[in-house]
Amino acid sequence: MDIFFFAVMGLLLGSFYNVCIYRIPRKESIAFPPSHCPNCGHKIRWWENIPVISYVLILRGKCSSCGGKISVQYPLVELITGLVFGAIYYRYGMSIWTAELIIAASILVIASGIDWEHYYIPDRFTLGLLLLGYGFSFFNGVGIERSFMGSAAYGFLFVMIYGYGERLFKKEVLGFGDVKLAAGIGSIVGYLGFYRMHLFITTSFVAGAVYGIYLIITKKKDRKAEVPFGPFIAFGGIISALLFL
Template identity: 40%
Template sequence: MIIIAAFITGLVIGSFLNVCIYRIPEGKSIVYPPSHCPNCGERIKWYDNIPVISYLFLKGKCRNCGSPISIQYPLVELLTGFLTAAVVYKFGLTLTALYYAVFIWSLIVISLIDIKTMLVPVKLCYFTMLFGILLSPFIPQITFKDSVLGASFGAGIILFIIETYYVITGKEGMGYGDANIMAVVGAFLGWKNILVTLFFASLVGAVIGIVLMATKGKNFKSALPFGPFISIGAVIALFFGNQLINWYLGGIVK
């Protein structure tokens, strides 16, 4: 029942995250005005704003004007629901669960904005990083020192990659916004899991890139937002990072 309640809570949070994803890039308030159709401006009734269910009932269209509603909305709600339930399953009903749920919720917003605009919301990254650092003394899984080092190392390693690539090629590769995302990751997961995150982010990014080249005619010069891949790597690191690090170090010792 606790996991089901966490999933439902995640669905509701996901609905709010959709508002953030839509409004933050446009510099609008995320609390006012209430949710409304972006096409006709009609305020959305509460019974048309039930996560996932309303989308299915309305067949993906606005009740008032009939304009299509993006599939992003139920997908974000479901993703948030499943990941919130997973965090509660791993950490229980604890401050730690809330701490890492906020981390995941922020990554979802950052990733979707990056996908839609190719820009990273710097202010959101900054405040999320501060949240991670300031609450770290109360979280058993990470120390304040490790949080600060992780944020510094996360941003630093990306900046090093960016500058090195520019010196070698004379061109920009990764965006500076990715350094902000990695600072957030490091603040919550520590410096060791920065390496785990980068490994899986690069792996997933490479696979997606190859698939796009094979199916969409993309080439190596096509720009892809790296933020979502960092987020995927960070989620993997959150749930399995310490086990992977212990396994890897154990293998080296042997």
């Protein structure tokens, strides 16, 4: 039952994270006004705001008032958050790691959603990850030294990719927000050996490459098109945290 509780909590919080993803880049309050349709202003009623279920079974992807299309991002964010929260509890149970990773996953979900839509990651999220990693390192067994080493090592590797990738491909392959996001993840997982760091980077880039190939095959974007990389860094970080801490 505990894993079910964490999964449901993730679904419910995922609904709120959607509000954050939409409003924070627009510099709007995340508390007021209540959730509403951005097209017609229709106030979302409680039965229209049940995670995943409302989108699929009740609204069927459209506003009940104006019929405007609702982005599939909303149920996806809810579902991903629920699955990640459930996986974290399944892996770590009731522990300090569960508390830390629930907060980290929340930051990563919101940062990834903003990056996906707007192609940038606000500093408050990358700085929040760094402080989270440093703060919890005193209690979770990582230690402040390995936490600092992790942020430095992960950040340095992505700085190298950021700099040399631009020289090699004659365009920006990563944003500096991606570098700071990787450093934040490094502060949480700590430096526990090059193999684990290599796996984090490989997972992130393979996931990003698969998505890029999909876009090219389906002709949704060409090879020169910009693709947000923050979500794939977040994916690699979550996989690393679940498998190797």
